[in-house]
Amino acid sequence: MIFLLVYAKVFFGVNDFMDEQNTQLQQEEDEISLIDLFAVLLHYKKMIIIISVLAAVFSVIFAIISIVMAPEKSPMPNVYTPKAEMLIKENSSSNGLSSMLSSSGLGSLASLAGVSVGGGGSSNTSLATYLISSDALLDAVTDEFKLIEKFKIEKSVRASSRKMLKEVLKATSDTETGVFTVSFTDIDPIFAQSVVNYVVDWMSEKFDELGLDNNKIQKENLERNIKSSYNEILSIEQEIKKLGASVGYAGNAWNIPSITTGSAKLQLELEAQKQVYTQLKTQYELLKVQMQSETPVFQILARPEIPDLKSGPSRGKMCIIVTFAAFFMSVFLAFALNAWKNIKNDPEAVEKLQLNAKKSKETEESK
Numbered sequence: 001m002i003f004l005l006v007y008a009k010v011f012f013g014v015n016d017f018m019d020e021q022n023t024q025l026q027q028e029e030d031e032i033s034l035i036d037l038f039a040v041l042l043h044y045k046k047m048i049i050i051i052s053v054l055a056a057v058f059s060v061i062f063a064i065i066s067i068v069m070a071p072e073k074s075p076m077p078n079v080y081t082p083k084a085e086m087l088i089k090e091n092s093s094s095n096g097l098s099s100m101l102s103s104s105g106l107g108s109l110a111s112l113a114g115v116s117v118g119g120g121g122s123s124n125t126s127l128a129t130y131l132i133s134s135d136a137l138l139d140a141v142t143d144e145f146k147l148i149e150k151f152k153i154e155k156s157v158r159a160s161s162r163k164m165l166k167e168v169l170k171a172t173s174d175t176e177t178g179v180f181t182v183s184f185t186d187i188d189p190i191f192a193q194s195v196v197n198y199v200v201d202w203m204s205e206k207f208d209e210l211g212l213d214n215n216k217i218q219k220e221n222l223e224r225n226i227k228s229s230y231n232e233i234l235s236i237e238q239e240i241k242k243l244g245a246s247v248g249y250a251g252n253a254w255n256i257p258s259i260t261t262g263s264a265k266l267q268l269e270l271e272a273q274k275q276v277y278t279q280l281k282t283q284y285e286l287l288k289v290q291m292q293s294e295t296p297v298f299q300i301l302a303r304p305e306i307p308d309l310k311s312g313p314s315r316g317k318m319c320i321i322v323t324f325a326a327f328f329m330s331v332f333l334a335f336a337l338n339a340w341k342n343i344k345n346d347p348e349a350v351e352k353l354q355l356n357a358k359k360s361k362e363t364e365e366s367k
Contacts, residue, residue: 044334048327055326056319063315071187076318080189081311082304084200086180088124088173089299124207124298125173128180131203132171138162141169144198145191169199179301189306196304207298222284229277236270 041048066076131137142148142161153160168185182199186192 040334040338041331044330044337048330048334051330051333052323052327056323059319059322063319066315076313076315077187078310079185079187079312080192080307080309081183081185082189082193082196082307083181083183083302084196084300084304085302086128086182086200086203087299087301088128088178088180090123090125090178125175125178125180127210128203129171129173131206132169132182132199133166135162137199137202138165138169140202141165141195141198145195169195185311189308193304193306200300200303204298204300219284222280226277226280226284229273229280233270233273233277236266236273240266240270 063076066074067078069075069077071077138161139158142158142165147153147161147164148157151161151164153164170183170185172181172183173179174181182196182203184192184195184199186195
């Protein structure tokens with residue numbers, strides 16, 4: 001029994017000693033590997049510094065040249081991005097029944113029954129986003145500003161012009177405020193402003209054509225009817241005047257009863273048209289008051305201004321990125337050169353490489 005205890009103590013003591021030795025050896029190997037890494041960097045420090053400095057100098061010179069050169073010929077010209085802001089009002093997407101079902105918590109049952117509860121319908125903001133990237137708008141901009149000739153597009157002119165416009169014509173929407181922003185980026189700030197103005201006007205006309213603003217449509221109809229009624233009143237008054245003049249020059253007593261009857265009819269039509277005109281004018285004024293208290297579906301908040309500050313490119317950031325990229329590439333190159341040097345100095349490694357190369361060659365020949 002005593003012997004077993006002594007043996008166990010000695011055995012486990014030896015194991016603990018071996019674990020400590022292995023731990024120390026592993027730490028020494030880690031320290032040696034870190035020292036080797038730093039030794040490699042120190043050995044190739046000149047190469048790393050030279051490559052990093054050259055990359056920094058080259059990027060700075062490139063940035064200066066891009067500023068000095070004309071925008072049309074510069075490899076990295078200044079670009080400007082004017083913006084226009086519009087307020088797009090969303091229409092109610094749910095009717096009375098769906099609202100009642102939603103508020104009562106029966107929306108899921110209603111959807112199973114095939115009744116739409118709303119919330120999934122299309123919105124005016126989604127429509128505006130679609131219109132910005134639609135072929136109709138892109139082609140209209142291309143034709144208005146003659147972009148095919150301006151940018152000398154020769155192959156697939158429509159597809160190429162649309163692709164080019166999609167890259168520089170952008171639209172964003174704020175779901176909280178409902179503000180819809182359209183921007184266009186170009187080296188010419190005046191040209192960019194003109195494009196944004198045209199896009200805003202085109203979208204406003206398209207919203208009117210689609211009839212999304214009921215108040216605006218009703219106002220236009222009332223204006224047409226008021227004008228038509230007013231013209232009708234003027235026409236009847238002219239006929240009454242002509243009839244009165246004919247009475248003065250008639251000289252035939254037999255025509256007086258018919259003239260009197262015609263005059264009475266015209267007077268009745270005139271009174272009826274005046275009543276119609278009064279009602280239409282009243283509706284028109286009431287609608288104007290209502291429209292002043294409501295927000296239109298499509299409202300232009302801010303027209304684009306000619307920007308005096310560039311929106312890009314960030315040349316300072318470009319110089320920093322190029323310098324850091326060159327530094328990391330030079331570090332990688334230093335380790336690659338060191339590894340190649342070690343392989344060349346190791347006969348076994350060279351022999352293995354030659355053997356592998358021979359096997360791969362034989363495999364290719366056999367195929």
